[in-house]
Amino acid sequence: MSRLRIIAALLAAACATVLAVVLPTSATAASCASAWNSGTVYTGGMTASYNSHNWLAQWWTQSDVPGTNSVWADQGTCGGGTNPPAGTCDYPAWAAGRNYVTGNIVRYTDGNLYIAEHDNPGYDPIISTWFWDPYNCNGGTTPPTNPPGNGGFVVSQAQFNQMFPGRNSFYTYEGLTAALSAYPGFATTGSDTVKKQEAAAFLANVNHETGGLVYIVEQNTANYPHYCDTSQSYGCPAGQSAYYGRGPIQLSWNFNYKAAGDALGINLLADPYQVERNSAVAWKTGLWYWNTQSGPGTMTPHNAMVNGRGFGETIRSINGSIECNGGNPAQVQSRIDSYNRFVQILGTTAGGNLGC
Structure with a gap:
């Protein structure tokens, strides 16, 4: 054996000895985190x-x-x-x-x-x-x-955080992206511009409905008993005051909870509180309304954006004459301002027909 090979062998043996002393022979035992407590609020990553x-x-x-x-x-x-x-x-x-x-x-x-x-x-x-x-x-x-x-959501987490700097920790980006599979056509239909415009339009209306993703539930508790339509055959199994506004579009009324739950495969009629406990469920209810409901308008907000009818038609589908046709121009302008800000963050244009 040559001198170089002898030196290399000796060095390898020395390294192996050092490693055998320093490194444990088995994987490190996992320590337990603090015990789960039913009264503690946990956010993503805890x-x-x-x-x-x-x-x-x-x-x-x-x-x-x-x-x-x-x-x-x-x-x-x-x-x-x-x-x-x-x-x-x-x-x-x-x-x-x-x-x-x-x-x-x-x-x-x-x-x-x-x-x-x-x-x-x-x-x-x-x-x-x-x-x-x-x-x-x-x-x-x-x-x-x-x-x-997933095709990748057109809004990155950094852009989402820029849009909602003061948001409640309940409204996570992970919850939103987890909800996207429920409506795969959302923000994936049409050109890149249309995709970004639809995402911005949805989030702008959400921003308005929740005060910048701050409010999880409707703040006026006096309204809570009013959202039980007793004429429905299924009634209000969770209680008369259980169907108040929740989530990014502030889903309310027992018939809406039933319709959304049936569409999503979640029993929201029996347990509407899931919308304020589970971020992905909350986002799914918002996407349910956006993609399937015309509300007081003539089309779904999704169809309004992908068919070039403009942001204003999404406002009509959410609040109708309460805001549109001169009902409350200040509220309409607030939504438009958010939309303009969000399309700018996404690097695209707003398109036409912004008002209603």
Whole structure:
């Protein structure tokens, strides 16, 4: 053996000895986060431990028990369990029957990572189109943030934050993007300009309805008992005062909660409080109205934007003559001002027919 090879062998042996002393022989045990508390408000990114597992809140939540719905992502066992190598397998194991939302990353039994392309109730990743193509779990590859099946939302998180600098933490960007799969035609129809204009129009009206994404529920509690239409055969099972305005479009009335819930596959008639507890559900109700309801107008806001009828027609579909036709020009102008600001942030033009 040459002198160079002998030196290289000795150096390799020395390094191996040092590593054997310094590095642990097994993965570091995962410590438990603070115990989950039903009265604590958790926002996206916060952690809690429950039933010997750590859980990651994906958006705003309070009183939702970890493991019972998709707001909590299982981070694995704690208090004696092991952590997988950071950046490789550090994702929760897939579980059949557990609700997943768009963008969730799971570790499957084949050792690969899969990304939920649509909301789903725990479908098997390898036989379902609800999950995107896998990444090798042990190869150190980190999956991209947005599955390509989403097409990418035309509003980035940075732009969203710029639009709503003082928003309530309940209204998360993640909640919004998770809701997009419910109406895949939203902000994906037409030219890039039309896509951006529709996103800006929706968010401008949302901005007006919620005071800049500040209010989750209607502030005038005196109105709460008025939203139960007892002429409906299904009545108001959650109580006469349970159907007040909630969410980005301030969904109200028992018949609207039933219609939205039926369309979304969520029993909002029996439990309308989901709209103020779950960010993705709240955003879905806003998108339901935008994409399917004409309200006091002649078309849905979605159709108004993709068919070139202009921002003003979206105002008519939301509030009709209460604001339009001279009903309240100041409110109309407030919505237009927000829309102009948002299209500027998105780098596009406002188009015509802004008023109603």
